[in-house]
Every structure is written in structure tokens, then in C-alpha cells.
Amino acid sequence: MTLFHIYVYFLVLLKTLFILGAVYEVYLKKRGGDKKTIELIEYWKKRCEFVFVVGMAVILIVFFTPFRPKMAVIDYETRLLFFMLGWILLITAKWSDFIHQAKWFGTLQGVVA
Numbered sequence: 001m002t003l004f005h006i007y008v009y010f011l012v013l014l015k016t017l018f019i020l021g022a023v024y025e026v027y028l029k030k031r032g033g034d035k036k037t038i039e040l041i042e043y044w045k046k047r048c049e050f051v052f053v054v055g056m057a058v059i060l061i062v063f064f065t066p067f068r069p070k071m072a073v074i075d076y077e078t079r080l081l082f083f084m085l086g087w088i089l090l091i092t093a094k095w096s097d098f099i100h101q102a103k104w105f106g107t108l109q110g111v112v113a
Contacts, residue, residue: 008077011055015084018048049088056085 025041028034059081063072074082 005077007055008059008081011052011059011081012077014048014052014055015081015088018045018052021045021048049092052088053085056081 021041021044025038025045028038028041059078063074063078
């Protein structure tokens with residue numbers, strides 16, 4: 001097992017912890033859980049997400065560097081991380097800022113309504 005594989009598994013573990021924390025946070029909010037516990041989970045979720053995004057940025061830089069003569073081979077775990085990153089970026093995007101502040105959206109609403 002190479003250092004790169006350990007790094008990839010670490011990122012997968014990190015994202016799994018993030019997902020478990022998010023599910024637990026939703027559960028606590030629905031059940032009226034302790035606010036201090038919910039804040040602690042949110043704190044660690046944000047840290048996990050930040051470290052994951054930084055880790056993925058490093059992988060992207062390594063894989064797609066223009067200074068390497070040949071492109072690195074992307075294995076299954078790395079493809080899975082790219083897949084997860086894509087979904088995370090889509091889910092965490094600030095869609096409301098884009099849709100509600102865009103001029104074309106107001107025009108579209110006027111046409112449809």
C-alpha cells in the first residue's frame with residue numbers, strides 16, 4: 001500500500017465521518033437534541049469538509065499538473081473521490097444566491113407567470 005492510497009483512504013474516511021455527522025445532526029434537530037451537541041457536530045462537519053476539499057485540491061493538482069510528461073493513472077478510489085467531490089460541490093453550492101440575484105431569473109419568472 002502506497003502513501004497515496006493511505007491518503008485517499010483518509011479522505012474517504014473523512015467524508016464518511018462528514019456524512020455520519022450530517023445524518024446525526026438532522027436526527028438531533030428533529031428530536032430536539034441539545035444545542036451544544038448540535039453546534040459541536042456542525043463545528044466538526046465544517047472542519048471535515050474543509051480538510052476534504054483541500055485534500056481533493058491537492059489530488060487534482062497532482063493528477064493534472066502540466067509539468068508531468070504522462071498523466072497519472074486514476075484508480076477506483078480516486079474516481080470515487082472525484083465523484084463525491086462533484087456531488088458535494090453541487091449540493092453545497094449557494095444556489096439561492098445564483099437564482100434569486102440573477103437578472104435572467106426575474107425575466108424568466110415574468111415570461112412564465
